[in-house]
Amino acid sequence: MTGRVETAGRRFGARTDLATIRALVRRARNEIIRVPGAAIPGVLAPTIFFLGLTAVFGGLTQLPGFTAEEYQSFIIPISLLQGAGFTGAATGVNLARDIEQGWFDRLLVSPAPRPVLLAGLVLSASLRSLIPATFLLIVGFAVGVSWPGIGGLLLAYFFVMGMGTLAACWGSAIALRFKTQGAAPLMQAGMFVLILTTTAYAPIALLQGWLADIARINPVTQIVEAIRQGFTTGTVTWAETWPGLVALVGLLLALGGLALWRMERTAE
């Protein structure tokens, strides 16, 4: 009898948790619908960087050892990840705003478990990151980015959502630590450094000195290469994909754990 009650309680709890997550995701969606202008910088910035970097550094493909024929196909994974990074960081800024305005305190006194609150935040970021990615891909294909195949496209979307989640975990951890929108540059700079200290501009063999060393050990390099394979070769292989998956899971565990830890400590 007791066991049945416990099982029913868990089921009820899971249902409530899901409803809470859905409500938080819906709130984030409403923000986009009601203030569409707020989403523009997150869409515009990576697109400008994509077009600008292609125009400026496009000549790098002439270097011996460069592994792509068109620079736009080489650089698009970086812009996709930047878009997701900006979106995730924006989640951190929004959380800091909610903390400043006292709205988050009301969430904290609700019976919703802290991990569920965090899940609502990062899931909304993960879904929102699809907006800049889709816009970028449309622009990219218009300016000659190679078709990555359906598999390559789905893989790109999957990693974009993963990066959006990572960035939201980072942004949330920073927001919960500093509790002010003034920490926004730290949220953005963290993702900026993580994404750009990879094979962002050139293949690893052409990177200079310290950047080559960091790119070798930066797990995001594996994510970049996993996305890039479809755009530069037109095919997706398991050998090129699994290191990216491992890197993503590892980073999610690390940054998700950090965000959760900050969330648990937030009322102390």
Place this chain on the structure above:
Amino acid sequence: MSRLLLNLRVIVALGRRSVRQTFRRPQLFAPILVFPTLLLAIQTGGAGSAVDLEGFPQVNGFLDFMLAGAMVQSCLLAGNSGGIALAVDLEMGFTDRLFAAPISRFAIVAGRLAGTAAFGAVTAVWFLAIGLIFGATIEGGVPGTILMIALVALSATAFGGIGAAVALYTGRASVVQGLFPLVFVVLFLSDAFFPANLMLEPAATIAEYNPLSLIVDGLRELVIGGVDAAAVAEAIGAIALIGAISIGLSALALRRRLRLGA
């Protein structure tokens, strides 16, 4: 006290406030120094092999080539941040109190621009220090270094005028903040990060005619070639052109604001 001296005191006081305000707010400070420094480091490491491309100018290293671009990027962002801060002052009513004070209205805007100019000089020194620490050679020597600091401060004033004009016209910080992506459009369409002859079309052609390229070229020549009077004169000409337009627009926007009382 003469009127000129009084206005100078106002400009210095407001300029000092502007610099302090920028250093105190990470949202204003980070885009001016932190992001261009990170971008400089990453682009130097990421695209450094470009010096091997045929047609790339003779340089000691890619960092030498990139320093001028980083300085101009900082100046543009300093101008934008100055505009945001001015718009915040307008939103919060601080500027209204200044308008009510017995001081020249122009001194109010000039004070903000003086702060932006000072910050421009700081960024020049910052990037010169980074360059020297990481092995760049300033071929222009001490005169070239002094010229660079002066040119960067003047550029910051000229770009600051654009931010001030938009702030005075709209009175909204969010609108000035919206110029942020445009800063990068202008930068990418100049030879700030790469020689124009190696850029892809149509960016290469636009970069040839972009006045920002003249400023970058003038600064870059001081790093990679030495003091070249023609390049410096072209840079000063471009700064004067941008400055005249931006400060003229600021004056018009200020007059409109005072007339409408908005």
